[in-house]
Amino acid sequence: MSAEKSKRVTLADVAEASGMSKASVSLILNNRPGSRLSAAAVKRVREAAERLGYRPNVAAQSLRLGKTRTLGFISDQVTVTRFASAMITGILRAAADNDHTVLITETRGEPAELTKALDQLRQRDVDGLILGFMDSRLRDLPELPEDRPVVLVNSHDVQQHPSVMPDENAAGRQAVERLAQTGARTVALVGALRAAQSSPESYPGITRRFAALNQALDNSPLHLLGQWELEDWNPADGYVATTQLLAQGHRPDALICANDRVAMGAYQALAEHRLTPGADLSVISFDDEVIAGYLRPQLTTIALPYEQMGVRAVRSVLGQQEHSGEQLIDMPLIERQSVRD
Amino acid sequence: MSAEKSKRVTLADVAEASGMSKASVSLILNNRPGSRLSAAAVKRVREAAERLGYRPNVAAQSLRLGKTRTLGFISDQVTVTRFASAMITGILRAAADNDHTVLITETRGEPAELTKALDQLRQRDVDGLILGFMDSRLRDLPELPEDRPVVLVNSHDVQQHPSVMPDENAAGRQAVERLAQTGARTVALVGALRAAQSSPESYPGITRRFAALNQALDNSPLHLLGQWELEDWNPADGYVATTQLLAQGHRPDALICANDRVAMGAYQALAEHRLTPGADLSVISFDDEVIAGYLRPQLTTIALPYEQMGVRAVRSVLGQQEHSGEQLIDMPLIERQSVRD
DNA sequence: GTTTTGTGCTAAATCAATTTAGCAACGATC
């Protein structure tokens, strides 16, 4: 209401207003068990606190308790990637639900920035640390704080900190099953990453995705026409690979694309051959970026559940959930229009 | 190095190690002018601090100084939009440059969440507040803290808080000039928003964009064939409008699209008429979303400078820059392939 | 009637910093 020049309301103000001591007020407002204050006192204090609009000073609490009710989130990329923001949303939501706030830092993938960020968050005394990565890989991280929980999202590290990962295995199986349902017989894989082949251990996400896909295909009625490799996972690469595939005379019943950007390129190549996804053949993909909804026909894809991963990471560091090893998160199939009936 | 069970190093530890008092250590480490400590003492203290790896406890500093070196950022959307993350990047960078950290909150556009976020940040005693909006509009906000600086990004409010806005006027002029350069004579505008027409004051961003465009066209040799209105600014809408425009027999030298998603739809419609942007006609657009780079040919567009706006917002609340009225940020033309020579 | 137990509450210490007022020692001034 009235703003006045009033300083913030402190515990002492509430104490004075209610005729109690600071100790009593603190005890009452925090519902300390075992402290036997009269019902009348409790009522007086509660009312005074309410009336004055008392809010505890977080800095003072942190100092006294050694806890800041703050989580640190270090991301390698916030801007560039289409996913970090989804992860942040999940983290913010879960943190807010647990009365925590989140300090966010960005490293642009530079190790020096990571060290700086760690130092900064350590100094701010965060209660837990979440390290988010936009591509899945085995990392060698600098020394992390040992006195508070740490969790990695979307990567592993050599020191084997707990991690939250998308369940690529199940996703691969699901993709193949979905295509098998449509009665498809032949399928082409666009495209494994050339760089990834050479060092599978450093790209576990990518490697897993293709290993899972291959294994699922082996156990299905589908016939794999081949895998078309790419330099990178961008539309231009998908376009090149798909054009090549079609030029070789292949006419698969279904295309499995490495991700949505690759699928976007594939769409362009298919259009040039007058082939329409969802009608002439099925296209299924991974990630569920925004463009998946923009493409026509809209792209059916298996989502990277970044928001859920963020939520899970928070719960993990707050000790509300298993906090060790690798925690797998389901990748949901987003059914749109690019898979035939 | 050795982690030990050691508690954190405090000022008192440094004092003891250097044989000085806490007061002296504080004075020295903060370079207080006017405090005349011997060079020898300064050296001893500095060395001890370095050796022990002393980092001040932020909570204690905040409590004592009443400043938290923390900024609050409240965004209506983090996930959904393609821009919030760019803004966050700018904010994080500028904040880090000024030794501040950022607390981020998301309201999902719900007023109740906004009130909650404000309360939370007030409680955390942020030194300044940035309110970011993903669509530009006139807002009626709840009571904001009056004792610390507040700035809005990409919106105005009825209470007239300082704001940071993209310079749509200059952008409109620039778009028209660029097309005039190519020798284009006729141009079509795809598309004004039907909803916006009815209440211009509530969509200043959109309104400005079109007002600026119209005015710039009036002062140019270009002939405006017409404006095609849309329900929304999505690819499907752009497709519909462009198809309609072409069906009416128009063959403009240039298309000005409301934003990149609309342009994406326009591309599809043009492709169906065998028209190629950058060759058969020019297409220019606004926003510079990621898809602008994915389209083929790549889309020339005038960027919404969200990162710069974030940077500016931080400088504004930190008092390093004018902190009043409306601060306009340049919208840079991102030259790609969709404008003819 | 004295001791014990329990009830209701509070004074004071604590967390880790910053800052003010001022002490002690020494040389300079009158």
Add this chain to the structure above:
DNA sequence: GATCGTTGCTAAATTGATTTAGCACAAAAC
């Protein structure tokens, strides 16, 4: 020789919460 000024440094107060140890009084037990 007393006074003053300067230099180099520190004790103690302060910030706003939490928590421990314990006080004063009343009822119960012996």
